[in-house]
Amino acid sequence: MSIQIPRGTQDILPGTVEKWQYIEEKAKEICTNYQYKEIRTPVFESSELFTRGVGDTTDIVQKEMYIFEDRGGRNLALRPEGTASVVRSFVENKMFGNPNQPTKLFYSGPMFRYERPQAGRYRQFVQFGVEALGSEDPAIDAEVISLAMAIYQKIGLKNLKLVINSLGDSQSRLAHREALINHFKPSIGEFCSDCQSRLEKNPLRILDCKKDRDHELMGTAPSILDFLNEESKVYFDKVQTYLSSMNIEFEVDPTLVRGLDYYNHTAFEIMSNAEGFGAITTLCGGGRYNGLVEMIGGPSTPGIGFALSIERLIAALDAEKVDLPINEQIDCYLVSLGEEAKDYTVKLLHELRDNGFSAERDYQDRKIKAQFKAADRHKAKFVAVLGEDELKANKINVKDMTTGEQEEISLDQFISHFQQKLR
CATH class of the missing domain: 3.30.930.10 (Bira Bifunctional Protein; Domain 2)
Structure with a gap:
């Protein structure tokens, strides 16, 4: 079950x-x-x-x-x-x-x-x-x-x-209380059991009753404003x-x-x-x-x-169909090709997050096309692609997903690049 x-x-x-x-x-x-x-x-x-x-x-x-x-x-x-x-x-x-x-x-x-x-x-x-x-x-x-x-x-x-x-x-409420009791008491038997028990304890509660809200005495009950x-x-x-x-x-x-x-x-x-x-x-x-x-x-x-x-x-x-201005974007999605590049993105991802950026990478061993689709689902502002050749050259390709512009930058300058772009 x-x-x-x-x-x-x-x-x-x-x-x-x-x-x-x-x-x-x-x-x-x-x-x-x-x-x-x-x-x-x-x-x-x-x-x-x-x-x-x-x-x-x-x-x-x-x-x-x-x-x-x-x-x-x-x-x-x-x-x-x-x-x-x-x-x-x-x-x-x-x-x-x-x-x-x-x-x-x-x-x-x-x-x-x-x-x-x-x-x-x-x-x-x-x-x-x-x-x-x-x-x-x-x-x-x-x-x-x-x-x-x-x-x-x-x-x-x-x-x-x-x-x-x-x-x-308290003085005003006491006077209003007496008026409410006098108003409801003659017909209190027509009200629900809750209202009947509240008549002497707290007659103001009768006015808040959901069961008897349409009773004719509700509309003619003494107004508190008349007793202030x-x-x-x-x-x-x-x-x-x-x-x-x-x-x-x-x-x-x-x-x-x-x-x-x-x-x-x-x-x-x-x-x-x-x-x-x-x-x-x-x-x-x-x-x-x-x-x-x-x-x-x-x-x-x-x-x-x-x-x-x-x-x-x-x-x-x-x-009212109000759309809240919720930011669902992440700053960067890391795409990797090859085992060494994939391993390196673990360190790179940590550095991004450690410097205050929202970032994600693939954990499902997906192909490059599927990784880019994942980046789209995360609404990534940038996608950084790291392959085996780029890793050997100490480079990484960064694509701006808004403009489509791409540039190759040094891995050593990767974090400072985002600090300039996003801050």
Whole structure:
């Protein structure tokens, strides 16, 4: 019986992985410009971290986490998202004591959720995320949103839609919570069991329910914007003002609540409007989470961040037919004729690579015609041909595959020749 890949996972093969590498490098480059530093956290953590940090009323915790017990009897979970792990590290490593604040971090890596696989949604998926901890300035909210937009735009996406909302401070959310309970309670029996259990625990989660999204009470539910106190209104107005000053277009959607319990004040999503992208249009989501650091055992520290799916970003690129500027060429392909020449190319190949050039040679004992075809498949900029006669004369023939020009040069000058040609 053959062993196959687990359901909801994927192999990312050569020819495709280069897209991933380009996207990840471009995202890291943009984060560096914004002064965000990379952090790497474990793939598995204490399951309590996510129960406490993500929220025990979320689908992630209730239905989707991969939980296991290790040999020491500890309850662990494969991480379903990145924020809780970053905040745990922030607390554990006392990063709040660093002189440079806010602490600005980014991460990239696999996350795991047990959910029904579908287009753009996997059980193991790769998330790229950003967290800024230690500032309550609405300008940092606008910065985080602008960073997310910059990643998509600089990679080449155009059909984007930014949606923002305010969830208000704790006082505003408490008033909204009571209004939601009063709104849904008389007809809560018509909703799914999840919504019924969330009514008293976290009624805001009802608005995010996928099963009951078309229920008539969803459309008439009280808007959080009607319950914002003055401080929350001013905060949200400033975020909008800053985004407008950066010429970032956005829409305010009072129904946007996000899927995690730790959000407050600013929440946002970036969506794809590309034709044929699919039913699930969200590319990225994030928001402010004042209170999460304290929940995980740290001092009172405000925070804001976002996470994006690399898989969905690639799907959006495909939908918009964006070709990434990936360099698939190699600098030189070595063609050899005869046993001594073939042996000599081992040394020559090493010297090329050692001097920073991408190079390859034949390992299949192919004829010269087949070697040239291999050079074409590698999209070689130059082909260097070494035969027994050239080797005795200490010469090598170099062909420029773009112009077709050929020249015979000394083997002693071979590396310096490429340094002049390619640098």
